[in-house]
Amino acid sequence: MSTLTGLLARPGRTRTLAGFALAAVLLFAVAPVVLSDFRLNLLAKFLCFAMVAVGIGLAWGRGGMLTLGQGVFFGLGAYIMAMHLKLADAGPGGVPDFMLLYGTGEVPGWWEPLRSAPVAILAIVLVPCALAAVLGFAVFTRRVRGAYFAILSQALAAAFAILLIGQQQVTGGTNGLNGFRSFFGYDLADPINKRMLFFIAAGVLLLMVALVRQLMVSRFGELLVAVRDQENRVRFLGYDPAVIKVVAYVVAAGMAAIGGALFVPIVGIISPADVGVVPSIGFLVGVAIGGRATLLGPVLGAIAVSWAQTSLSESFPSGWIYFQGALFIIVVAFLPGGLASLVGKLRRAPREPAAPKPGTAPPSAASPSATSPTGPTTTTAPDAPATSPVTATTGGHDD
Amino acid sequence: MTDPTPTTAAPVTGPDRAVPDAINPDAVGLGLEGDGIDLSSAEAVLGGDAERFRHDYLEVRGLHVEFDGFVAVDDVDLTVVQGDLRFLIGPNGAGKTTIVDAITGLAKASGSVQFGGTELLGRKVHKVARAGVGRTFQTASVFEELTVLQNLDIAAGAGRGPWELLRRRGGVPENVEAAMETIGLTHLRDVQAGILAHGQKQWLEIGMLLVQDARLLLLDEPVAGMSHAEREQTGLLLQRIGEQRTVVVVEHDMEFLRAFASSVTVLHMGSVLSEGTYAEVQADPRVQEVYLGTAGASRGARRTRPRAGAATSPATTSPAKPAPTTAPTTEA
Numbered sequence: 001m002s003t004l005t006g007l008l009a010r011p012g013r014t015r016t017l018a019g020f021a022l023a024a025v026l027l028f029a030v031a032p033v034v035l036s037d038f039r040l041n042l043l044a045k046f047l048c049f050a051m052v053a054v055g056i057g058l059a060w061g062r063g064g065m066l067t068l069g070q071g072v073f074f075g076l077g078a079y080i081m082a083m084h085l086k087l088a089d090a091g092p093g094g095v096p097d098f099m100l101l102y103g104t105g106e107v108p109g110w111w112e113p114l115r116s117a118p119v120a121i122l123a124i125v126l127v128p129c130a131l132a133a134v135l136g137f138a139v140f141t142r143r144v145r146g147a148y149f150a151i152l153s154q155a156l157a158a159a160f161a162i163l164l165i166g167q168q169q170v171t172g173g174t175n176g177l178n179g180f181r182s183f184f185g186y187d188l189a190d191p192i193n194k195r196m197l198f199f200i201a202a203g204v205l206l207l208m209v210a211l212v213r214q215l216m217v218s219r220f221g222e223l224l225v226a227v228r229d230q231e232n233r234v235r236f237l238g239y240d241p242a243v244i245k246v247v248a249y250v251v252a253a254g255m256a257a258i259g260g261a262l263f264v265p266i267v268g269i270i271s272p273a274d275v276g277v278v279p280s281i282g283f284l285v286g287v288a289i290g291g292r293a294t295l296l297g298p299v300l301g302a303i304a305v306s307w308a309q310t311s312l313s314e315s316f317p318s319g320w321i322y323f324q325g326a327l328f329i330i331v332v333a334f335l336p337g338g339l340a341s342l343v344g345k346l347r348r349a350p351r352e353p354a355a356p357k358p359g360t361a362p363p364s365a366a367s368p369s370a371t372s373p374t375g376p377t378t379t380t381a382p383d384a385p386a387t388s389p390v391t392a393t394t395g396g397h398d399d
Numbered sequence: 400m401t402d403p404t405p406t407t408a409a410p411v412t413g414p415d416r417a418v419p420d421a422i423n424p425d426a427v428g429l430g431l432e433g434d435g436i437d438l439s440s441a442e443a444v445l446g447g448d449a450e451r452f453r454h455d456y457l458e459v460r461g462l463h464v465e466f467d468g469f470v471a472v473d474d475v476d477l478t479v480v481q482g483d484l485r486f487l488i489g490p491n492g493a494g495k496t497t498i499v500d501a502i503t504g505l506a507k508a509s510g511s512v513q514f515g516g517t518e519l520l521g522r523k524v525h526k527v528a529r530a531g532v533g534r535t536f537q538t539a540s541v542f543e544e545l546t547v548l549q550n551l552d553i554a555a556g557a558g559r560g561p562w563e564l565l566r567r568r569g570g571v572p573e574n575v576e577a578a579m580e581t582i583g584l585t586h587l588r589d590v591q592a593g594i595l596a597h598g599q600k601q602w603l604e605i606g607m608l609l610v611q612d613a614r615l616l617l618l619d620e621p622v623a624g625m626s627h628a629e630r631e632q633t634g635l636l637l638q639r640i641g642e643q644r645t646v647v648v649v650e651h652d653m654e655f656l657r658a659f660a661s662s663v664t665v666l667h668m669g670s671v672l673s674e675g676t677y678a679e680v681q682a683d684p685r686v687q688e689v690y691l692g693t694a695g696a697s698r699g700a701r702r703t704r705p706r707a708g709a710a711t712s713p714a715t716t717s718p719a720k721p722a723p724t725t726a727p728t729t730e731a
Contacts, residue, residue: 214567217567219553219559219565220565223564226545226553229542230540230541232505232524235525237553238529238557239525240523
C-alpha cells in the first residue's frame, strides 16, 4: 500500500519504474525469443559496451571529463577476468597454454592470486577503481582539465596497449588471451551458458543504469553539473571539485572494468586491439551520438552504434569506419546534445503544426530536464531495446 | 592589535529584533511588485544570533601580490570589523579585485590575512570558503544549467556528508527557502539560472552567500548593470547583512557608495591611499587628486584639471550626506 501511494505521489518515479520494467521485459523475455543464439551473443557484447557508455555518460556528459582512455579500465577488467579464466582452465597448479609457448613455462607470481575466483572478482572492480582514484586525484587536484585531460587519458590507453603487446610471455602479446573453455565452472561451449551470460550482462547493465540514475538525480548529480560548468565557483562555496570529479571518474572506471570482464567470456578473446586508442574512441562515439548528458542516450547510442557497425561491416566491410566518422561529425556539428536532445526538442514543442509524432508526447510532459528516462525514439537501430514507448504508455497519466 | 569588538555605529549592542523594523519593507518594493528583495525574510536566513559574529574581523597585513614581476598589490593593510560595511574603491588597476582574490586564495600572495583569528593565506580556495569566507564575482557566476533552487541548495551544502549527497533532495532546506524569499526569486525557483535577468543573477549570487552562511562576504561590483530601484534594494540588503557580518564591497558606483558605505578604503596603484567614512575620504586631498579627479574625467571632466578645481567638486554635484550608518534612502 505504502509503495503504491508513494508511486502515485511521485509520477517521475512511476515512469522510471515502468521504464525499467519495460527494459527488463525486452531484455529477459523478448530478446531471447526473437534473436538467434548468435545474435543474442552479439547483443550481449553490445551490452558490455553499453556498460562502458553508462559510465562515460556520467563522467563526460555530467562531469565534463572527456575520457578518451576508458579502454584502459575496460582492458584491466577484461584481462583480470581472462587471466582468471586461463588459470581456471589450466587447473590447480597448472600453467596457461600460451605461457608454455612464449614464456618460461612458469606462472608469474602476480598471476597467482587470480586463481581464486573471489579474488579475481574483487580485483576486477578494485584494481581499475584504485587506478582511477590515484590517477584522478593526481590529475584533478592539479586542475588538469578539458583537452589536456583528454590527451592524457588517451596517451594512457596507448601506453597500456603497448605494454600489453610488449609483455607477450605474460599477457599473450598481440594475440591477447583467448580459448577459454569454462566460466566459473560452466562450459562456455554450451549455448545455455552463453544465454546465461547474456542474462548476467543484461542484469548488470540494468543495475548500472539504476545506479547512475540515482547519482544523476541526487545532490551529487547536481553538484557534478555545477563542477562541470563552473569549477571555480564550486570551490568558492567550500567544496573540493577534485573529490567530486574523482568519484564520477572512479564510477565510470568501475563500470568500464565490469563491462570488460563480462566481454571476455561472451566474446571469447581479449587482445590489445580491444583496449587501445581506437576502441577507446569507439566507446565515446556511441555516447556522443546517443546524447552524453542523458541517462539512456549513452546506453542506446552505444548499442545502436555497435549494432550498426556489425550489420554494416557484414555488407560493406571497409565502409563502416567512414560511416562512423561521418555520423560522429554530423552529431558533433549539428546535434551536440546527441539524438536524445531531439526527443527533448520534440517534447518541448508538441503543439507545433509540424510536430511529427503528436501521440508520443503529452504536452504536459514537456520538461526541460535532460534526465527524463526517455531515450532517442528514432535511434538508427530498430533492434535496440528502446524504452521510448514508456512515454506513450505512462506519460498520459502522469503530471 | 586591533580590537575585535565592533567600533562602528552599527546597532549590534541593542536587541537584534529591533533592526529589521527600522527599515520598512513596504518602502523597499519600489514598483517591482514583490519581485524584488524582501528584507523581512532576510532575518530568517541571517539568523538573529549576532553574538556568533562578535569576534569576526578581517585583518590584512602587508599584503603583497605579484604577477610575473608586476606588483599588483603592495603592502596593503586593511582592517574590517564585524558590523562594518566597507567599500573598496579606486581607479581601474588599483588592485581591488586582486585583494579579494588574494583573500579568497585565488591569487598567490604574501603577508597575512586573518579572519576571526584564522590565517587564510596559503589555504586552498575551498578551505578558505570553509572558514566562512564567501565572495561574488564581477560577472555574475551562477550555475546556468541548474535551477535557482539547485544553485542555492548547492551553496548551502558544503558541509553535507556523502550519504546526504547521494540522495535526492527531499524538501527545500529552510535557509534556502528564506534566501529565495529574500532575493525575491521564490516564484522562479525551478527556472534555470541561465535565463534569469542580469540583476536577478546577481541577487542569486548574494543569496548563495547567505545560505553558504558566509561570515565574511566579499562582493565584487554587486550592483553593476542594475537599475536604480534594484540598486536601492541591494544596498539595503547589504546594509542589513553588514549590521551582523563583515562585508567588503568592491564598487565603482559613487552614488551607491555614498548612500550605503559605512566606511571606505581608497586604493591606488596597489596601495591604500585613504581610509575613513565617505565624508573623510571625500575631504582627503590625495583622494581628490588621484581618484575623484579620475572619476570626474569619466563623467566628462578633463583629467588634467588641477587639484584646486577638484577640491570643491567631488564626483557628483549633490551635497554629500554625512557618513551613512543608518539607512539614508528610507526617506526617499
